[in-house]
Amino acid sequence: xxxxxxxxxxxxxxxxxxxxxxxxxxxDKCTINDILKEVSIxxxxxxxxxxxxxxxxxxxxxxxxxxxxxxxxxILKIDDIRPEEKLMGAFMSMSIIxxxxxxxxDDMHKIENALLHQKMLNQIVIAMxxxxxxxxxxxxxxxxxxxxxxxxxxxxxxxxxLSLTDEGIFELDDDSQMKVMxxxxxxxxxxxxxxxxxxxRLFMQNQG
Numbered sequence: 643x644x645x646x647x648x649x650x651x652x653x654x655x656x657x658x659x660x661x662x663x664x665x666x667x668x669x670d671k672c673t674i675n676d677i678l679k680e681v682s683i684x685x686x687x688x689x690x691x692x693x694x695x696x697x698x699x700x701x702x703x704x705x706x707x708x709x710x711x712x713x714x715x716x717i718l719k720i721d722d723i724r725p726e727e728k729l730m731g732a733f734m735s736m737s738i739i740x741x742x743x744x745x746x747x748d749d750m751h752k753i754e755n756a757l758l759h760q761k762m763l764n765q766i767v768i769a770m771x772x773x774x775x776x777x778x779x780x781x782x783x784x785x786x787x788x789x790x791x792x793x794x795x796x797x798x799x800x801x802x803x804l805s806l807t808d809e810g811i812f813e814l815d816d817d818s819q820m821k822v823m824x825x826x827x828x829x830x831x832x833x834x835x836x837x838x839x840x841x842x843r844l845f846m847q848n849q850g
Contacts, residue, residue, distance in 0.1 A: 653691045655681055657705065660698045669699060669757050699758060707765040710736050714773045725781030726836075730844045732774060736766060736804070763804050771796040781834065788835035795833045802826065 659680040663672045674695055678688055692698050713735035717728055774796040781787035789795060803826050806812055807819070814822065827841045 649691075652683075652687075653701075656683070656688065656691055657698065657701050660695075661702050664699070664702070664758060669695075699761065702758065703761045703765050706762055707769050710766055711769045711773070714770060718773060718776060725777060725785050725787070726840055726844055729774065729777045729781065730841060732770070732777060733803075736770060736800075763801075763808075766804065767797060767800045770800055774800075778834065785836075789833060799826070799830055799833065802829075 656677065660672070660677050663676055663680060667676070672695070674685070674688060677695075677698070678685060681688075692701065714732045717731040717735060720728065720731075723731075771793055775792045778787060778789050778792045778796070782789065806822050806826070823845065824842065827845055828838070831838060831840055831842075
């Protein structure tokens, strides 16, 4: 058991160091030797944990994805809330802003970190869509939702909402951001064939 703990601790040290270097210098400019110096380990030790620099990047992305998925799964387990509240809660759980300091968020949005950014969005869409489908199935059963292509609709909604609300991609003022959110929520209501403003009221309550 102790060996497993030491293995995970060392692996996380490498991921932490690589993430700092990727953010500060950009993924492309950072080398495996830079990571070795940052953690003070030999090259053989590095390759014991990771096959390549890209695998390190994948490990960093996996940690953020797991954080989002775990929060969404906790919401999925709640039995005493309406499907509308559950779906909105799952969407809100995807925000990682509160888990990342401002400087780090700015670094992630740098052009040299586009690959990290792209991989993170990609993995969140892939992981979250099936979770949202489960909520849609519950909403269909309990609230009469009608969604013809649940998985595909959720993939489209996630990809568009994560991109359009990402300040590193689109620089929008407060008014424009609210209009984008209103349009996205209106699109969601049409996808689920529910009455207008079914989700907008919940969104406004969460904002308040």
